[in-house]
Amino acid sequence: MSTSFASATPVTPDRDWWRRAVIYQIYPRSFADGDGDGIGDLPGIRSRLPYLAALGVDAIWLSPFYPSPLADGGYDITDHRDVDPRLGTLEDFDHVVADAHRLGIRIVVDIVPNHTSDQHPWFVEALEAGPGSPARERYIFRDGTGPDGSEPPADWRSHFGGSAWQRAGDGEWYCHLFAREQPDLNWDHPEVRAYFEDTLRFWADRGVDGFRIDVAHSLAKDLSHPLRSQPNLDAVLPLDGTDPLYDREEVHEIYRSWRKVFDEYDPPRMAVAETWTPTSSRTYLYARPDELGQVFDFSLLKAQWHPEQFRSVITRSIREHSQIGGAMTWVLSSHDVPRHATRYALPLDTDLYAWLAGDGRGVELDEATARRRARAATLMMLALPGSAYLYQGEELGLLEVADLPAESLRDPVFERTGGELKGRDGCRVPLPWTSGGPSFGFGADGSWLPQPDWFGAYAVSAQSGDRGSSLELYRSALALRRTLATDDDFAWVESGDPEVLRFARRDGWECLVNFSAREVDVPGRPLLSSTGDLGPTLAPEAAVWFVPSAPV
Numbered sequence: 001m002s003t004s005f006a007s008a009t010p011v012t013p014d015r016d017w018w019r020r021a022v023i024y025q026i027y028p029r030s031f032a033d034g035d036g037d038g039i040g041d042l043p044g045i046r047s048r049l050p051y052l053a054a055l056g057v058d059a060i061w062l063s064p065f066y067p068s069p070l071a072d073g074g075y076d077i078t079d080h081r082d083v084d085p086r087l088g089t090l091e092d093f094d095h096v097v098a099d100a101h102r103l104g105i106r107i108v109v110d111i112v113p114n115h116t117s118d119q120h121p122w123f124v125e126a127l128e129a130g131p132g133s134p135a136r137e138r139y140i141f142r143d144g145t146g147p148d149g150s151e152p153p154a155d156w157r158s159h160f161g162g163s164a165w166q167r168a169g170d171g172e173w174y175c176h177l178f179a180r181e182q183p184d185l186n187w188d189h190p191e192v193r194a195y196f197e198d199t200l201r202f203w204a205d206r207g208v209d210g211f212r213i214d215v216a217h218s219l220a221k222d223l224s225h226p227l228r229s230q231p232n233l234d235a236v237l238p239l240d241g242t243d244p245l246y247d248r249e250e251v252h253e254i255y256r257s258w259r260k261v262f263d264e265y266d267p268p269r270m271a272v273a274e275t276w277t278p279t280s281s282r283t284y285l286y287a288r289p290d291e292l293g294q295v296f297d298f299s300l301l302k303a304q305w306h307p308e309q310f311r312s313v314i315t316r317s318i319r320e321h322s323q324i325g326g327a328m329t330w331v332l333s334s335h336d337v338p339r340h341a342t343r344y345a346l347p348l349d350t351d352l353y354a355w356l357a358g359d360g361r362g363v364e365l366d367e368a369t370a371r372r373r374a375r376a377a378t379l380m381m382l383a384l385p386g387s388a389y390l391y392q393g394e395e396l397g398l399l400e401v402a403d404l405p406a407e408s409l410r411d412p413v414f415e416r417t418g419g420e421l422k423g424r425d426g427c428r429v430p431l432p433w434t435s436g437g438p439s440f441g442f443g444a445d446g447s448w449l450p451q452p453d454w455f456g457a458y459a460v461s462a463q464s465g466d467r468g469s470s471l472e473l474y475r476s477a478l479a480l481r482r483t484l485a486t487d488d489d490f491a492w493v494e495s496g497d498p499e500v501l502r503f504a505r506r507d508g509w510e511c512l513v514n515f516s517a518r519e520v521d522v523p524g525r526p527l528l529s530s531t532g533d534l535g536p537t538l539a540p541e542a543a544v545w546f547v548p549s550a551p552v
């Protein structure tokens, strides 16, 4: 396979590239299928690198491509240092890194340290070795409670529904905060610590530029006896570092030791923490310079299309980051949440997850509203200081596929909640590259999740070159951002209208976001707008980057 490098600028050593980067998340099984088996793979990704270079991203973050029985979409790993044979080989991975680097794109890989697959050799060994064996020490095995030990050791609940404990055949129980096929590791065990530090080195040696750390807040647990109750898992965490499972103070010591590993490299490797704790000052601690440097701030992703919600999360994030010296992150969509175009088009009081469980019936989704608001929010996000994480397909304006038939669903959430929640497959449907053909150009044959007919209209080929398309808006915005976003300076500017947000960046450019149903005046010379219109007024539910008029 050959990749064209004409006009590309290769990556050059830079310690701080990630501080203002646009990082594009690839969910490998759904991006591009190189061998026609219906599953996206590394050769597919490699063939689409020129597309990503033309889009203008600085880096790609690859969700897990490691060997996995797929109990949780690849986040159940049997070997953290290899490639799933369905997705390619280590050699394919090396080609992706080399080609990406030549095209000026850096590589971030996912590290999943909280758990392994139940097919991981360590867990297989632990089951075989039996109670009391050293092999069990790498995981969290405990006796059950109740007169015959048939009750779980504690009341901890899995994120995917049901108990977080599973009984092994010999009567002991093991802890799994996610699916039962994802046993939690014991982070008090030195071998577990060494294994992950070596895994970081393994990928850094292969040329990766950074790491996204899965459920980074869960590694340290209070496993002292008696195990503490976790009645508040679904409610509010204590937010003081004393919860038995989440965001414990000790977890930071793990990341301080990882920082030493990152700093063994020149330039040092970057990292970003995924934490889903309720956002508080503690959330940002993971981004301290002697730890990971970045943490996903999901508060923007959780905010609804509403000026006050956006304003307050942006204000808090910038304030908190400036206090700890970490680099800001902004995210609107990911492989774990319904796509933002869909979220913003539903009435504010819609129960999103109930709506999805009902296959998107009941509340009509207006595509034009989705398009307007998603574009405006994206332009706003890309104007903020720090780095922005995009999720594959959002550049096409893709909506959530809300009506996937139950028999096609793969997310364990569906089964573990007895069908009450539909899970995350609706944002993982393989991408449409062409308006027709098998699997809309995803591959030479079908796709592992069914694509709806309307995907054709959203295809890359249908949007490329169309100046009014979502794809061209992203391309223009990323190109302009490269020239404009040169520092982290930010200040709110009073717009005089509660439905209009306005903020200024250094070097005289600003962003205006109109949440109202009225046109508003653009107080300067427009550079780029979410509607494509560069006139003196801004349409309803739109955003514009502009150079402000000199004060009179």
Ligand code: GLC
Pocket (backbone or CB within 6 Å): 072, 075, 076, 112, 178, 214, 215, 274, 335, 336
């Ligand atoms: C993270 C991942 C999610 C996965 C979970 C368990 O939240 O983003 O997809 O299911 O961790 O690994």
